[in-house]
Amino acid sequence: MEEGTNTKFTYREVNEDLINFMTKTGPRYYIILAVVAASAVTLFFLPWAYQIYVGQGVTGLNAPVYWGVYLVNFVFWVGIAHAGTLISAMLYITKTPWRRAIARGAETMTLFAIVVVSLFVFAHMGRPWNLYWTLPYPSHRQLWTNFMSPIVFDVFAIGTYLTSSAIFLYFGMIPDLASLKHNATGWRKKLYTILSLGWRGTDKQWLVQARATMFFSSFIMPLVVSVHSVVSWDFALSIVPGYSKTIFAPYFVTGALLSGFAGVVLMLSVIRWSFPVFRKYITETHYDRMGMMIFFLSLVWSYLTAIEVLTGFYADNTFEWESIKYKILTTPSMQLFMLMIFSNTLLPLVLMVRKVRSCASSMSAVCSFVLVGMWLERYLIVPNALSRKFLPWMWRDYCPSWVEVSITAGAILFFVTMFMVSIKIFPLVSLFEVKEDAGIPMEKEGH
């Protein structure tokens, strides 16, 4: 198959497939959704309510390790959110055709991943109802936010990212909703009619749609880079050994993209396995190209990891050396570090082989390991560095409590719940872009 063309379907088939997928839902789907949603509430919201009621003492956080698994998850999920926008924006700017069938799914993943990110900010805050203290607003206390603080950078960066991603997702969906309203009935028809805003698909509208997509993509590309750079500065702008590294911004951005791409591949695989109708849209070509991206990002990430460790050695600083020793030579961090290197550096080397890249099962296996490895990378930075903060009397090992573990697992289920609900209401693949994949019909070849 030539890149960017997929002639396995007709325009009409795309509409019918999507509307059938969204409207014809068997009881098994509802049962799974109910179980996942109930588990999300049980594992995420109930322990969180307990934590709010009793206090942060129910977590494993204690002096000097005040940043634990919640912030590990925060950084991890920001990373997951990155690939969606990157696939949509960067690959749109570079006119990469294989992005079309997978961009919408990846964008949806981005939006829900940022929602999870926001939840971890709340979970991390002892008193989440005081979030508004981070926002600039006039008050009788005569206090304004400190614009030099990386935490305030975060508020602006994540806020902008959430808003832009939601706009990008909705904007791209308008022509699809207008198209689907003709196949839909009942409340769906009403919903799509309202949300499509009276889109007619005229040449003037498509022109401004194309220009706007280019502008959005051009804005969102630097935003992607800035968001994870800002997240890395939460750590890098401090003086804590293990945190204060100038390499952190590119290191975090690369890691975010690596985990984000792995997340997209895993999501696509689950969709393909669960709903065979999508196999004609998400093809081997997608796996192959995504595999190449993951292989490349894995190499860059490995290089930056080596730099991160080696610059610690070069620093010839006892505090830095202790931090590295704790990270790579002390149990259990050592084993976690080895697993991270295996998952993110060694295993992705198999992606050099085209057959491995093109196979959904092998790609899913590799990507599962990459996700574990990337979570471990954040774990080995965030609480680990604080565990060996300067003088020995300040040292303390950190172990997450059952509340933190439960909330971590619950967040994954909450993400799955949102995704499962969304794909039954809104199109999982972009109709008009997939139709473009099938080609523009011309009577004369080579027009």
Added chain:
Amino acid sequence: MRTSVLGLFKYVDLLLSASGKLKGEGYSVTIISPVPLVHEIEHVEGEKKSFLRYFTLFGGISGFAFGMVLSLGTSALYVMPRGGRPIFSITPFLLISYETTILLGVIMSLLGFFAIAGLPYFKGLPHFKGEVECPEAAIDSFGLLIEDAGDDKLDYVEKTLKECGASEVRRVEAQ
């Protein structure tokens, strides 16, 4: 009610040749398609410019100004000593402005898109001039709508569309 003529085409090159012919004769022509034909239309008619960039530019500039005014202005109004650091520190303030540039740039681009594309387009809104029902062109056909052709020209327009390869031609009235 205005009567318009709608031609449905299976092939885009036939649609474009019909569009070019009728446009050349001075008719008001609108192409309705399920996929963007920007590249194909520009290939025939040349590159088209959009006012959207001015919305985007305005959003970006005002976003940057907002970020700078917010961080510099409030630092001046509410002086907060921070361990001997300068009250006005441009580097971190640029970062805030960077994010607000993007935020307002995106928001203004969206508003510009709505304004130029004429959205929302619902009955009751001042710019609503009626809508022609053409569900085929939202799914798998390409429509060519000739509005306000004039009652005496309707037959000619229909004939031209058929000659140019339209698979279906019908008279429609905007609702």
